[in-house]
Amino acid sequence: MLPLVLEQVTFAVNGRLIIDRVSMEVGEGPRTIILGPNGAGKSVLMRLCHGLLKPSGGSIVWRGTNGGRRRQAMVFQRPVMLRRSALANVAYGLKLTGVAPRERELRARDVLEAVGLASVADRPARVLSGGEQQKLALARAWALGPEVLFLDEPTANLDPGATRDVETIVGQIRAGGTKIVMTTHSLGQAKRLGDEILFLNQGRLVERSPVDRFFAKPTSAEADAFIRGEVPWD
Amino acid sequence: MNEIAVALGEAGRLIFGLDAKLAEIVLLSLRVSLTAVLLASVLGLPLGAAIGVGRFPGRQALIVALNALMGLPPVVVGLLVYLLLSRAGPLGQFGILFTPAAMVAAQTILILPIVAALSRQVIEDAWQEYREQLQSLGAGPITSALTLLWDTRFSLVTIVLAGFGRAAAEVGAVMIVGGNIDGVTRVMTTAIALESSKGDLPLALGLGIILLSLVLGLNAAAYWVKEAAQRRYG
Numbered sequence: 001m002l003p004l005v006l007e008q009v010t011f012a013v014n015g016r017l018i019i020d021r022v023s024m025e026v027g028e029g030p031r032t033i034i035l036g037p038n039g040a041g042k043s044v045l046m047r048l049c050h051g052l053l054k055p056s057g058g059s060i061v062w063r064g065t066n067g068g069r070r071r072q073a074m075v076f077q078r079p080v081m082l083r084r085s086a087l088a089n090v091a092y093g094l095k096l097t098g099v100a101p102r103e104r105e106l107r108a109r110d111v112l113e114a115v116g117l118a119s120v121a122d123r124p125a126r127v128l129s130g131g132e133q134q135k136l137a138l139a140r141a142w143a144l145g146p147e148v149l150f151l152d153e154p155t156a157n158l159d160p161g162a163t164r165d166v167e168t169i170v171g172q173i174r175a176g177g178t179k180i181v182m183t184t185h186s187l188g189q190a191k192r193l194g195d196e197i198l199f200l201n202q203g204r205l206v207e208r209s210p211v212d213r214f215f216a217k218p219t220s221a222e223a224d225a226f227i228r229g230e231v232p233w234d
Numbered sequence: 235m236n237e238i239a240v241a242l243g244e245a246g247r248l249i250f251g252l253d254a255k256l257a258e259i260v261l262l263s264l265r266v267s268l269t270a271v272l273l274a275s276v277l278g279l280p281l282g283a284a285i286g287v288g289r290f291p292g293r294q295a296l297i298v299a300l301n302a303l304m305g306l307p308p309v310v311v312g313l314l315v316y317l318l319l320s321r322a323g324p325l326g327q328f329g330i331l332f333t334p335a336a337m338v339a340a341q342t343i344l345i346l347p348i349v350a351a352l353s354r355q356v357i358e359d360a361w362q363e364y365r366e367q368l369q370s371l372g373a374g375p376i377t378s379a380l381t382l383l384w385d386t387r388f389s390l391v392t393i394v395l396a397g398f399g400r401a402a403a404e405v406g407a408v409m410i411v412g413g414n415i416d417g418v419t420r421v422m423t424t425a426i427a428l429e430s431s432k433g434d435l436p437l438a439l440g441l442g443i444i445l446l447s448l449v450l451g452l453n454a455a456a457y458w459v460k461e462a463a464q465r466r467y468g
Contacts, residue, residue, distance in 0.1 A: 052366055073370065080367035083385045083467045092381075096372045126468025140371075 001064040001071050001147045002179060003027040004049060009058035011044055011203075018044045020203035021058070026148075030195035031180040033211070035187075037226060040200040042183040043077075043152050049181065050074045050150050073146040077153040079137035081125035086117055086136050089125045093140045111143040112136075115169050131162025138169045142178075149173060151182040155189065167193060187227065191215065199223045237435065244436030245443055256437070260444055263421040266334050266408070267401040270341035274349045274401075275394050277342075282353030283379040287361055297354065303347035308340075312410030315340040319411065332413040337421070340407040345397040352393040357382045388460045388467075395456045399449050 004026040011019040019041050026032060026049070034042045047053045048060060050072060073093075082089050090108035099107065112121050115135045120128060125136060134154060141149055151170065155163040170193060174180050184190055190197060190211065197214040199207040201222045209219065218224045248256050285296060317323050319331040319339075330336045360382050368378045383390070405423035412419035414428060422441045429438035 047366075050370065052369055076366065076370075080364055081468075082364075082381065083387075093371045096377065124467040127466075 001062050003063050004148070005059075005061050005063050006049070007059050007061075009048060009055045009060060011041075011048060011053060012056045018203055019048065019055075022203075022205045023058075024198065024205055024208065026179075026181060028179055030210075031174060031182070031193055032196055032198060033190045033194035034181070034183040034198045034200060035185075035190055035226075036200035038185070039202075041203040042200055045200065046074070046150050046152050046181065046183055071145070071147040072150065073141035073144050073148075074150040074152065075134070075137045075141050075154050077156050079133045081128075081133055081136065083126055084124065085122050086112065086125045086128065086132075087121040089136060090140045090143050093144055097144055107143055108139075111139045114172065115139045115142070116165070129162075131158050131165065134158060134162065134166055135169060138166065138173070142169075142173050142176075146178055148179045148181060151180065153183050153185065156185070163189075187215070199226070201226070238439075241435040241439045245440030248436065248440040249444060253440075256440060256444075258417065259420055259422055259425050259441065262334065262419075263402060263423075263445075264448075266337045266421060267341060267398060269338045270345060270401045271349075271394060271398040273338070273342045274346045274397055278346050278349030278397075279353050279383060279390060279394075280379070281346075281350045282355075283357045283383050285350070286354045286357030287375055287379045287382065297351075300347050300351040300354065304351050306344055306347065307406065308344055308404040309406030309410065311340050311344045312407035315343065315407070315411045331411060332415060332419060334412070334419060336411040337408045337419060340411045341401040341404070344404060344407055345401050348400060349393055349397045352396065353386075353390055356386050356389045356393065360386050388463045391456055391460060395452055398452065402445065402449060 006022055006024050006026075009019060009022045010017060022045065034045060036042050044053065048055055051060075052074075082092060084092070087105070087108050090111060091104040094104040094107060095101075109118070109121060112118050115138055117132060117135055117139060120132060125133065128136065134157075138154070149170075154170075155166050158166065167189070170180060170182070180193070182193065184193075194211045196208065196210050198205060199209075199214070199218070199220065199222070207214070207218060207220045207223050214223065215227060218227060285293060285300075315336060316331065318325045319328070319336050320326055321329075321331075330339075357379070361378070364378070364382065364385070368381060373381060403423065405427055408414075408419070408421055409424050409427070412421070412424065414420050414424040420428075422445050426438045426441050426445075429435070429441070
């Protein structure tokens with residue numbers, strides 16, 4: 001399925017350019033962090049990659065074999081839980097990919113165990129805490145066994161403890177061989193979780209570097225200003 | 235004043251004495267209106283969901299039309315159904331004019347727009363929240379609509395009850411297509427109209443009290459179910 005190849009992708013709403021001629025290739029391996037100030041187009045770029053939005057121009061192609069099958073998943077900033085149990089929320093995703101009923105329950109229980117939600121499996125998902133809901137969203141995505149997992153600011157609304165849990169789970173998912181593509185506005189998180197940085201500014205892909213080089217010696221003035229403008233202890 | 239007190243007393247005696255004639259009228263009312271609300275829900279809820287989730291030409295016009303039809307005057311519906319079912323009408327061969335079946339048909343037509351228009355609104359609001367998540371999980375339009383119908387079930391109960399209230403309380407449509415025939419098509423509202431004009435206030439008042447308590451009781455139950463469910467499921 002990978003690599004995902006974007007060529008001259010633009011996205012405009014009512015004539016306003018949100019994504020401006022972005023070309024890039026996302027391959028297997030490194031954890032990719034999409035970084036940039038608010039309004040840079042990070043979330044839109046991710047939705048274009050995931051297929052939730054259609055580009056106004058350019059092309060987005062999955063080059064690898066098996067491209068037709070949905071082997072990708074996404075976790076949103078604010079998780080949307082169905083009005084049913086945590087377990088049923090995970091099983092719902094599996095049902096849509098055609099997993100048999102008995103298998104669904106087994107896999108859902110396994111993945112809830114893995115994210116530390118086994119004890120609340122039968123509780124209604126919507127009454128779980130924000131942190132638990134985000135972990136559940138990760139479980140729901142993980143259960144699908146995706147080749148690529150897109151994460152859109154998954155910890156933006158979470159306290160430090162829940163943020164740590166989410167980062168740990170992302171690490172586990174990654175360890176299973178899933179490619180991670182994530183947006184964040186936290187430089188600390190980018191350093192902890194990223195291997196490479198895609199720096200986005202005003203809809204354009206300004207810089208792409210390995211994470212160490214990006215923070216030590218950004219090549220673009222915009223990235224340099226962005227890094228220095230951030231509070232250093234975050 | 236004294237007359238009302240006497241009527242109230244007589245009404246109480248009819249109600250608590252389980253007067254056979256009164257019971258027959260109440261039961262027919264329930265049978266007709268519950269059947270109508272069942273039919274209107276079976277047709278109207280999927281219709282509302284389809285319009286809420288779907289995007290097709292003429293959709294906005296359809297929404298406006300449905301909203302407007304919520305205010306259909308019962309006598310007009312009665313007249314239309316009368317014309318359809320009368321001996322010379324296109325459906326005259328079935329000979330169901332002046333039967334409970336005709337009353338069910340009229341009330342179904344009356345409340346179908348209410349169920350469809352209000353459920354469309356509820357489903358569309360939920361769709362705003364769920365759309366990206368459901369699309370990300372690979373749900374198509376039909377799966378999404380069914381998921382939303384289930385997830386908004388507590389709000390939909392209120393809508394179905396509003397439909398029942400309207401059906402049980404209307405007099406114009408059932409009067410025209412039913413004919414208020416004693417023992418055959420006489421329901422609470424037509425009986426109240428008749429007994430009032432005849433001056434038999436106790437029976438009219440008794441029926442009025444039953445009608446009010448019925449609607450009140452149903453709404454109290456629905457409110458309670460909804461509150462409890464929302465506390466439980468979030």
